[in-house]
Amino acid sequence: MMGHTTRAPIGDNVLRTGLALVAAFAVLALGATWWQVVDAQRLSRAADNPAVIAVARRALRGPIVDRDGRWLARSSRDSNGEAVREYRDDTISPVVGYASRQFGTAGLERTYNAELLGLAGSDPFDGLLDKFGQGSQTPLGLRLTLDLRLQRAAVSGLGKDRGAVVMLDPTTGEILALASTPTYDASAIANPTTAAGTFEALRNDKSDPLLPRATLGRYVPGSVFKILTAIAGLNTGAITPQTRYPQQPAAEKNGLLVNGFRIKDGHHPQTGSTPLDLVGATEVSCNIWYALTGLAIGGGNLVDQASLLGFGAPIPFDLPTAVSQVTSGTGSAPGGFQDDVELASAAFGQGQTFVTPLQMALVASAVANDGVLMRPHLVSALTGDGPGTRAIDPQVWRRAISVTDARSIQTAMQAAVEGDLGRLFTSGAKVPGVPTAGKSGTAELGGTGEPHSWFIGFAPVENPKVAIAVLVEQGGRGGARAAPLAGSLLERYFQLYGQP
Amino acid sequence: MSGRWWRIRPRTRRTELQLLVLVSVTLVVGAASLGATLRYQAALAADKTVGTLDLLPPDPRALAIYIGALFAVHAAFVLAGRRIDQVLMPAVGMLGGLGLLLMQRLPQSLVSQSFGDAVLGLGQLQLAWLLIALAVIAVLAVAVRSDAWLRTYKYTWAAAGIALLLLTFVFGSDVNGARLTLSIGPLSGQPSELLKVILVVFLAGYLSENRSLLADESTRIGPLRLPPIPYLAPMVAMWAIALGIVVVQRDLGAALLFFAVFLALLYVATGRPSYAVGGVILFVVGSWVLYNLFGHVQQRVDNWLDPFRNPLGSGFQTVQALYAFARGGILGVGLGAGLPTIGGRLPVPAVHTDYPLAALGEELGLIGLLAILGLYLVVVERGLRIAAAAHDDFRAILAAGLALVVAVQAFIIAAGNLKLIPLTGITLPLISYGGSSLLANALVIGLLLALSDPGVEPPPPPRPARRWLRRPGRRAARAGGVDAPAIGDAVLPGAGR
Numbered sequence: 001m002m003g004h005t006t007r008a009p010i011g012d013n014v015l016r017t018g019l020a021l022v023a024a025f026a027v028l029a030l031g032a033t034w035w036q037v038v039d040a041q042r043l044s045r046a047a048d049n050p051a052v053i054a055v056a057r058r059a060l061r062g063p064i065v066d067r068d069g070r071w072l073a074r075s076s077r078d079s080n081g082e083a084v085r086e087y088r089d090d091t092i093s094p095v096v097g098y099a100s101r102q103f104g105t106a107g108l109e110r111t112y113n114a115e116l117l118g119l120a121g122s123d124p125f126d127g128l129l130d131k132f133g134q135g136s137q138t139p140l141g142l143r144l145t146l147d148l149r150l151q152r153a154a155v156s157g158l159g160k161d162r163g164a165v166v167m168l169d170p171t172t173g174e175i176l177a178l179a180s181t182p183t184y185d186a187s188a189i190a191n192p193t194t195a196a197g198t199f200e201a202l203r204n205d206k207s208d209p210l211l212p213r214a215t216l217g218r219y220v221p222g223s224v225f226k227i228l229t230a231i232a233g234l235n236t237g238a239i240t241p242q243t244r245y246p247q248q249p250a251a252e253k254n255g256l257l258v259n260g261f262r263i264k265d266g267h268h269p270q271t272g273s274t275p276l277d278l279v280g281a282t283e284v285s286c287n288i289w290y291a292l293t294g295l296a297i298g299g300g301n302l303v304d305q306a307s308l309l310g311f312g313a314p315i316p317f318d319l320p321t322a323v324s325q326v327t328s329g330t331g332s333a334p335g336g337f338q339d340d341v342e343l344a345s346a347a348f349g350q351g352q353t354f355v356t357p358l359q360m361a362l363v364a365s366a367v368a369n370d371g372v373l374m375r376p377h378l379v380s381a382l383t384g385d386g387p388g389t390r391a392i393d394p395q396v397w398r399r400a401i402s403v404t405d406a407r408s409i410q411t412a413m414q415a416a417v418e419g420d421l422g423r424l425f426t427s428g429a430k431v432p433g434v435p436t437a438g439k440s441g442t443a444e445l446g447g448t449g450e451p452h453s454w455f456i457g458f459a460p461v462e463n464p465k466v467a468i469a470v471l472v473e474q475g476g477r478g479g480a481r482a483a484p485l486a487g488s489l490l491e492r493y494f495q496l497y498g499q500p
Numbered sequence: 501m502s503g504r505w506w507r508i509r510p511r512t513r514r515t516e517l518q519l520l521v522l523v524s525v526t527l528v529v530g531a532a533s534l535g536a537t538l539r540y541q542a543a544l545a546a547d548k549t550v551g552t553l554d555l556l557p558p559d560p561r562a563l564a565i566y567i568g569a570l571f572a573v574h575a576a577f578v579l580a581g582r583r584i585d586q587v588l589m590p591a592v593g594m595l596g597g598l599g600l601l602l603m604q605r606l607p608q609s610l611v612s613q614s615f616g617d618a619v620l621g622l623g624q625l626q627l628a629w630l631l632i633a634l635a636v637i638a639v640l641a642v643a644v645r646s647d648a649w650l651r652t653y654k655y656t657w658a659a660a661g662i663a664l665l666l667l668t669f670v671f672g673s674d675v676n677g678a679r680l681t682l683s684i685g686p687l688s689g690q691p692s693e694l695l696k697v698i699l700v701v702f703l704a705g706y707l708s709e710n711r712s713l714l715a716d717e718s719t720r721i722g723p724l725r726l727p728p729i730p731y732l733a734p735m736v737a738m739w740a741i742a743l744g745i746v747v748v749q750r751d752l753g754a755a756l757l758f759f760a761v762f763l764a765l766l767y768v769a770t771g772r773p774s775y776a777v778g779g780v781i782l783f784v785v786g787s788w789v790l791y792n793l794f795g796h797v798q799q800r801v802d803n804w805l806d807p808f809r810n811p812l813g814s815g816f817q818t819v820q821a822l823y824a825f826a827r828g829g830i831l832g833v834g835l836g837a838g839l840p841t842i843g844g845r846l847p848v849p850a851v852h853t854d855y856p857l858a859a860l861g862e863e864l865g866l867i868g869l870l871a872i873l874g875l876y877l878v879v880v881e882r883g884l885r886i887a888a889a890a891h892d893d894f895r896a897i898l899a900a901g902l903a904l905v906v907a908v909q910a911f912i913i914a915a916g917n918l919k920l921i922p923l924t925g926i927t928l929p930l931i932s933y934g935g936s937s938l939l940a941n942a943l944v945i946g947l948l949l950a951l952s953d954p955g956v957e958p959p960p961p962p963r964p965a966r967r968w969l970r971r972p973g974r975r976a977a978r979a980g981g982v983d984a985p986a987i988g989d990a991v992l993p994g995a996g997r
Contacts, residue, residue, distance in 0.1 A: 031918035035825040036866040043826030
């Protein structure tokens, strides 16, 4: 047994191989940690996870109630012990959505699917302790910021028109109403026996009832966009509230020559040949003044300022949101505009500008709240007695405008509703006894169709309680359709919550 | 020879006994928890309430038999009086016991076989295979006192392995698009499981014989240093044949396993990282060729890269396995509380063969999964320790290879389950259901135990180095290896020293 080999010892090679194996197994451990800890929450809530599907069949989804506790969605068991989901009425469908065995989920039912089913084991470390207690499978309920009475008023105000209404508290970001018409019967989709027929009919309906217009509809804004141009102008220093353009009165008559293209505007006979300032131009909704302001701001700055208010990316919200845009961004001019003609048109809300009603409500809300944009939200609390219940407090999203500039725009918007000349357009929005600010919009669509009718505003002007955006698809002039509807909804708000 | 049995002195094995008690307690606790959970879930499904906590295991007799068998093996080792490793058997017993609990907990109809009137389900079949595997381990560990029969006939073993594969190729039956199974009468098995043991034996023989040549001399091709061509050729040929057949059989997992073990042993024998690096380059090139040539390879890779693209079709199993891991979280949902079936169907159809780790990860959590990985590392550590302590190169490379074959196989399938590499259909050693797999791994463990005895028969005297006896002497040297006193030595009492 002695010295039978002169070769290099093999032990070191064996040791190194062993170390390599230990390293390989450490990689396995890291992989397991990834799926079981880091990514576990996402995977465990995936809609096609069999555990989620199995629970969805058995579990009673948590209830959804409005801000005063009125039920909006509730579950019960039928005679076979299967869960049945029921919704209060059609008006809430674009917000609450539906939970169907056949067609999946939509709306808040989708966003909070895991919580409503009781699957949201919060994070993996909280989940550690859940295992030892009862009720880790307790479905949670949702308390919304929505006011069912305002929601119903908004839907009935839109009537047979297609359109959307967004009402929110500008100081907290709480959404009070988020209406979209036409709407649909979510209970019929949730009911397994009527789901297929209902869903098929809705999908073939040309009026698109399944589209939540307030968050996913994108529309030409027309003159309501001028508020954003004013914000951008003041923020960048391109204008002051006193800025006047000497060439403006003449251009009203002959059109404004930009790059050889003549931008036309109706003449405002009341203002004669006096160049207008911010308040005057907003009061009479002067396209020429805003076109010149847009050119002074520049395309790049306009797009940047818009993104400060939420343009260019989905708005972080409880529901999916479409991206609002100032321009399609395919041009070579700064900001992605084609040229100055498009920029000048975008500045008064025509051109390639498309916005969601929610986005425009946020613009009004930022002005109302002295320039601070609150994060919009629909859910104020996860309720119930399982783990994971919590209140969702208002959050500041960002400061979008300085206080002084926001006050200037407030004055201009108040003039647009209450001024001697503004009244001629927008008097319908005025709430009797409450100082009201706003801006109407008439979005030309080209061709012969009726324009979209818009209004954004807030009340009262001092210490605002509520901001609003109203859109009526092809509803005619903003002052004629959207503004009176906004006025009646604001009035309803003050009936319910008291005059300031 | 019979008279020698009287002279064997029993030798107590305290460490092994203590570890076995620990393993038994763990398994009993696990089985009790499993039984309680299964009854609770059954009551819940029937809308009944459970009054008292009933901790009876689901199949107490099977558990008792298994634990009894573990202690019987221990008793055999004690009586044999050999100084063999004391940690290996309890580690293997724990892995096998976990597999048994898993198989008892899955739908029993997943695999069933009838013997006359008796129909055995998944759990009972697994128990039967485990008992046979333990018997194989015990017999090998007690009876093998010489490695001459492996050392001497390496080319015979290689030929037998290749013949086995060719048989499978010609007469084998296709399962899931891969021709893996060979049936002889009522018996069927997967020869590639056996082949991995044969491969290790052959490589150990060949590499130990040519070790210094492979390590010291080299052929330079550009920047690459390759082993001298004449000595590389038989090995590459063996490898190419095995790989070719494996590719024809579409057994990607076995191909990967063989290649990885081959490279690792080449490194152990030569200590040259450049060979391993060259092999990895070869592997990458080969994989790329295979990917472009074969649809089923492409599908595996695409499923790996993005299983969520087709979560209900080709990516189904991968996605469901990830969901299972995620449901388990850190502590797991508990034995029996996982989701093996939904509406009577398995979300992971191959859970008992390819995906036991996903089921265990769900029910035992990250903690349990790390413990299982740790148990494999214990097996490897014991194997490599035996290799490092071996008296000669053959025994060292053989022991290292046997340990590697278990560890690398566990790594490949675990990494596939965890979506670190594309999934290849091989078993999780000692846990997965399957007779071939259990028996092959029992061979590995049994041989390792036999080799761990420091009193195992001493290696034959070193042959004159090849350097002086080039071609003319080669034949003589080999002949000398065959009829050297090795056979006679086999009866020398290893323990009598």
